Amino acid sequence: MPDRYNWLQYRKSLYEIGNGIKKGDKACIELAIRYIEMDYFGSYSGFIKERLARLLKPQELSKQQIARLKFHFEHLVKNKRCLQEFREYKKLVSRIQLSENA
Template identity: 95%
Template sequence: MDRQSSQNTPLEIYHGVPSGWSKAEIVSLHKALGGSFEIDSGEASEPGAPSWMPDRYNWLQYRKSLHEIGNGIKKGDKACIELAIRYIKIDYFGSYSGFIKERLARLLKPQELSKQQIARLKSYFKHLVKNKRCLQEFREYKKLVNRIQLSENA
């Protein structure tokens, strides 16, 4: 099988929104998880996606929502932390997804994670290694695992 790339991933998938991750779904799940940080900061209208993208509007809303999840992580919002872990674990490959996953992993490092969250992340990272799916974001994953291991040994 060819290595996954932007050239061999269908345009509507690579430049789309992963299933279950529309802005409305993210905001709803955040609320259901008891989130306190306001992640619905209005409509994204900034440039950042070319006009030819298949679902440009929804993609911009999805990307902005994940950026707000990152801002919530900085504030220690437990729902944002959980959503970041879930996003990392869906292993979505698409436009900007590597940068999003890198940022979320970087922001998770100083946060207190539950034993279950730690176990889920470690299991997922082992899965990536086993299946040789260590893409650009994996270097941040390694740093996150190192931080987890340090806190477990403390």
């Protein structure tokens, strides 16, 4: 387990990515998607993935980003890896599908 100082820096970085997502920053959006795809499992990771998915919902995602997220979520279902953050993933997928049908 990382020492407390380094762990807090990691969390702070992810919160800054979240702030960037709120502003529509494309790089932060991409970093959030990559973090979700990485599917890191550790202390606090489920909460972070939930938060990032929630922040991504109102953002405009590229077709490639949408395809990657859908593929990742399908992989999670197929492999029965539907953990606490999956509730927010389902909401994100619903929003993506609505925008695709608009």
